[in-house]
Amino acid sequence: MSEAIPQSPSRVRATAKWPGLTVLAVVLLVLPFLAGNDYHYDLMIKIALTAGVAVGLNLLVGYAGQISLGHAAFYAAGAYGSALLVQQFELTPVPAMVLAAVGVAVLAWLVGKPILHLKGHYLSMATLGLGVIAAIVINNEDQLTGGPDGLPVAPLSLFGHELSVFGSYDLFGVAITGTQVWYGIAAGFLFLSVLFALNLIDSPLGRALRALHGSEIAAQVAGVDTGKFKLRVFVISAVYASLAGSLYGYYGGFITPNIASFTHSIELITIVVLGGMASTYGVIVGTVILLLIPQFLTGFQELEMVLFGAILMVVMIFMPRGLVPTLARRFQKEAS
Amino acid sequence: MFSEFFQFTFSGVTLGAIYALVALGFTLIYNASHVINFAQGEFLMIGGMGTVVLMDAGVPIYFAIPLAIAMAGVAGILLHRLAIAPAKNADVVTLIIITIGASIFLRGLAQVFWGKEYHALPNFSATESINLGGAILLTQSLWILGIAAVLVTALGLFFTRTALGKALLATSMNKDAASLMGIKTGAILMMAFGISAVIGAAAGVIVAPITLTSYDIGIMLGLKGFIAAAIGGLGSSTGAILGGLLLGLAEAYTAGYISSDYKDAVPFVIILAILFFLPNGLLGSRAVERV
Amino acid sequence: MTALLSVDKLGKEFGGVHAVEDLSFQVEKGRIHSIIGPNGAGKTTLFNLITGLYQPSSGSVHLNGRSLAGHQPHELAPLGMCRTFQNLQICQNMTALENVMLGRHRHLKQGTFTSLFKLPALRRADQQCREECAELMEFVGCGQYIRHHASAMPYGALKRLEIARALAASPDILLLDEPAAGLNRTETDALRDVIRRIADKGITVVLVEHDMKLVMSISDQVLVLCYGRKLAEGTPEEIRANPDVIDAYLGNRHSREEATA
Amino acid sequence: MITTVTADPQTQQRARPADAPRPAGERADGTDAARGTPLLDLKGIRTGYGRIEALHGLDVAIHPGETVALVGANGAGKSTLLKVISGLQPLTGGTVTFDGENLNRRKAADRVHRGIVQVPEGRQVFAGLSVEDNLMLGAFSRRRDKGVADDLEAMYRRFPILKEKRRLHAGNLSGGQQQMLAMGRALMAKPRLLLLDEPSMGLAPLIIEEIFGIITELKREGITIFVVEQNASEALAIADRGYVLETGDIVATGSGQTLLNDDSVKAAYLGG
Amino acid sequence: ADTIRIGSFLSVTGPASFLGDPELKTLELYIDKINGSGGVLGKKLELIHYDDAGDASKARTFANRLLRQDRVDLIVGGSTTGATMAAVPLIEQAGVPFISLAGAETITTPVKKWVFKTPQSDRQAARRILMDMKDRGFTKIGLISGTGGFGASGRNVTKEEAGNFGIEIVADETYNPKDTDTTAQLTRIRNTDGVQAILNFDFGQGPAIVTRNYAQLGIEIPFYQSHGVASDSFLELAGDAAEGLRLPASALLVADKLPKSDPQYDVLNRYKSDYESHYNESVSTFGAYAYDGLQLAVQALMKAGSTDKAKVRDALENIDGAVGVTGTYRMSPEDHMGLTAESFRILEVKDGDWALTE
Ligand SMILES: Nc1ncnc2c1ncn2[C@@H]1O[C@H](COP(=O)(O)OP(=O)(O)OP(=O)(O)O)[C@@H](O)[C@H]1O
Ligand SMILES: Nc1ncnc2c1ncn2[C@@H]1O[C@H](COP(=O)(O)OP(=O)(O)OP(=O)(O)O)[C@@H](O)[C@H]1O
């Protein structure tokens, strides 16, 4: 039995993050060559942005074990916040995005403080409530937000150049379209999201977060101020959502209160669970799948919903830990 | 002014009783498995829409209602057998996502086979409303309140007085230990899903004359029911009723006295405030864990 | 000798039941101080009071002369106090080694930005911590589980894992709640050596245990609780001979056996 | 490889108290062949967790009325073996036969109804239910039996502290009190085969005596007992036979006394 | 290409399915019919449709797909204002003619180069209602609207227009489109001093609940609904409670009661009988938006003589006097909708059926 052999200290190294990141980078670089048309880019951009949110949400849900059913609120706050800062205060998009993220961080900190002492379903309920309140505010303050009809968003400008999805640009002599630039931005965002998330998870901070999930008391007695750490990861994941939301707004050019809706929050949490809680790459795969399924199902017209529900159930039944962790396990099993 | 207050109160009580009925459905499954069944709203839908469809097919209402409720019961059992039971060792979040999948699936089926239109069911009583002190109380609200009272008493007795009820609670606390007591945990869970579906469907039928019914009515009612169950304290049937009434009254008073724009937001603020002081809801039991 | 830990007229009530009542005692630095008593005597409750998991109904606890009133559990590790649990508190979602590393939490940097960027200093410190913790696991005798996931470990090994985790915090005082439960005689003997070596490092040990062979052979001082109150206190020899203790706790057979041991 | 420390049936005979009534189904001469079919017969038991195999095809036979002790180090697989018998741990090979019936396909609950009752490791009380409810759930498999109320009173007499705490949530009991509750709960089921996983864990010396007293008493009533104990010397002392388990294999078996006197067993489990 | 590709994204499921469902059915029915009689410009029409389920961001994705993957020649779709507006920036940039089936004024005001629409705007509906109120001598009214896109926009334009008709809005309440009870709001309106009439501006099932609550509370003052509920299913849902209420609507609901001399008589009755015989369910005014959209598209294609996008757009802009189900369209560079408030008729519910008031 292998586990009976005493281990030498050299075998206790931290898990290496570079192999995974390299694969991710290669995939992100290769994808453009597989894209047939701009619509494919559009999907990839949306997937990359959503995956970024999911990676952040996974820190909270998958690692720290705190369920949020209201994360769409932060996404929407980022999108509306930056759009309005540009529109009302004439900031340029990038500072607006940063400022919105700071605002969201403060907001998350303020609301997180009282609700994060709740546990389990009660926390879900409270976060759900926050999401609902955010959606109502966006809906009702139509003077500012355009209400249910939505809000046009000024396009992103980089170095003084406006970035239109239909424009074409020159990058070191190579002509690229606006969509491709956007893909680059979204892919970069996702890559950084993953890099930071992996760093965090494999640090003492990350360990403390995971300990919250395992045993809050053990964490406390080890000196972890559990309240403070929950709040921290809540804020971090909210900032992830905010940044993705801002980018989404700039990219799409139009946002509606739907992005703050309960359904959107549910979609985000479903991505995390589907891909695999506590698996950073898992949630990326989860995003790909959850966003692509509807695209494939459109041909089924009326049956779309039935099939979507059925697929979701079947995946979760047979891969209860989520796609990637379950498959990884199976793969290991066969390899041994 | 008093008549206005009464009117808001009646309106709140009606809403509250509806939410309470939905919340009761959550209680049973929660007590058996600690899962929040997001497909609970779909049971309501099956009750209401099933009755409509059967009546359209010429079935008289007094057969249509029990048939539709039975249909929901079967759906509940199937949900357990085909979706919950096979995911044996899945944790609670996974099970919740499965119930979300199930709710989308059921809603989709209803949409394909029963159509997307809204429908109304007739009132249970001939007189639709009664005037009390200048305010109108719907007779259907009395039906809802009455049935909610009966159900909450029945569930309360079930959990405190019967071995089966205790076995159900034990199953949620420690499944392995429960099976070491000879409790057939699978059967218990199946029963919980079945009964919960029946309660949900019955609720769906009695609220339909007020709320109308359609393939997607379960989304909103399910959500409100979950909220009501959580403020009341998950797992407590009396709490479900209290939570429902509180939510309904908060909505009606906000709409009546504060602002209808923020009618859905203000109750949430109240709820968050309640949870701040009572993190396990009004009547929820504190998790017992010693170190 | 100075009292490292001093408990003064401590009381805790649960809905009319006095789990701990008017209890005073002191633990001196560098000693092994055992607490014994019948089931339900209030030993674990006492630990929970000392470590801030419960707030006392009355009385006070001082560590190094400093009052612990109103302290949160997480504030005690920095003050040099760590403990293990009778009802295991293991993070089942982490590996065994990570559980131990958690114990080292207070010695490591965990700034948000440092962590997000994983600065080299942090990486080095973490790797060093990893190796130290692996050694600790060897030390308490569960070295073979270093690469195991905590959820795949047998009960007895988890008990030792908790000790390793508590030690990882490099505490001044260590509270052990029934560390030998689930260990057989031979394993318990090994545990005795571990506890001795811990004490030899200058760490004060407060031990709650029902294994009398272990308690009597290792303790400098023994406190006997009964119904939340102090029944007796003294050296192992004194306790073993105390008729009240024999009546309430040891039983005749045991005292006979131990006396001849 | 199994080294049978002793095969002498006489030793086994001696290990049983002289005054114990002979369990039904056991012949007077007490030889293995003459004992008839075992009550519990495990053949080639294999099981594991994921990729790691925890039990490597072991055989155990327990005859009606016997008290058998299982000793082994941490992680040897003792709890796993008990879980296999109770049906909580799926088999990858081998058969579990109880009273002549193959139980492989029987669920845990069905096995309880056939009389296999376990006091699990780590107590596993229902934390959110009252002490009394826990005890009553112990009798779930015979809940229509009129005698349950009397048994409850008997249990309270045996563990007075449980009566005192009967309205308290079981999760609020002290560790030792929970252990008593777990024992009481199992006894409420009136087992034919009682599986005990470290029943004395966390108990005060006086109560340990009580527990061993109960075991002796049950034995006298003819109940078959399979006990895992870290207090190996005491367990072996009252057991008819014992098995020694080492990393998933049975490495020795024999009468309780013989094992107690075996040097390697002494060194590994009974302390220096 | 050998077909003319008509793209569409509609809310066939979800909360606005009562719009998208008849719209899609209408498109499918008539594209078949047109292809059956030889197609347009000698080519068959090909419908490429996606269901946005009432979700604006889905609508945006699908619009993108239509433009960039399916490369459609023109788009007829967008059941809701949100869905339409989310797609508009993309469509404008891509330069593809787009005929929206959604109501709000913002879609075509200010005029956007490539965007047209067939339903009257909510402002026109509000005007038509206010006109009728003024005719009946009301000066103080109560308003109750849903907080969804349609209701919120209707509420705004009503508030803006009321003054022009000498009408004051003395009570202004809202409800969530999914609400099941509005008695609190109605009670507040009723208890406001001097209210002479109540207007409920919304679509979906909300108005049916408002109507029922209105009857349950025994409110006697005159009651108006918007064009958002102009369908038989509303009558079914609201039941007796709807008796006596008024709303502005296309003449489609009373097609058989129109005088033969009415210029729309033929178009209305043809659409009604085609739809009802094919789908065996009653026609709705929402499906008619799609009918009109498709007819306008076909006319423009024929006039342009090709699928050249700029030409088709110009042809659309120059449509003048096309008789549709919703009204007679007269487009211009200043007006990409082409209907007047008068194209609405005021209907009243009498004995459980629609009746013309004039
Ligand atoms: N939350 C609570 N509510 C009610 N009673 C409690 C609670 N916590 C502890 N008790 C009671 O307090 C007493 C002391 O319990 P404690 O766990 O401290 O005992 P202990 O000495 O550690 O016993 P053991 O040796 O069995 O572990 C017990 O009788 C227990 O039932
Ligand atoms: N849930 C699990 N997942 C993976 N491996 C497990 C699991 N439970 C136990 N094991 C492994 O199976 C083996 C046997 O464990 P088991 O709990 O049966 O031992 P034990 O003899 O009861 O030990 P103890 O005396 O500590 O209770 C051990 O090597 C352990 O690591």
Ligand SMILES: [Mg+2]
């Ligand atoms: Mg204790």
Ligand SMILES: [Mg+2]
């Ligand atoms: Mg064990």
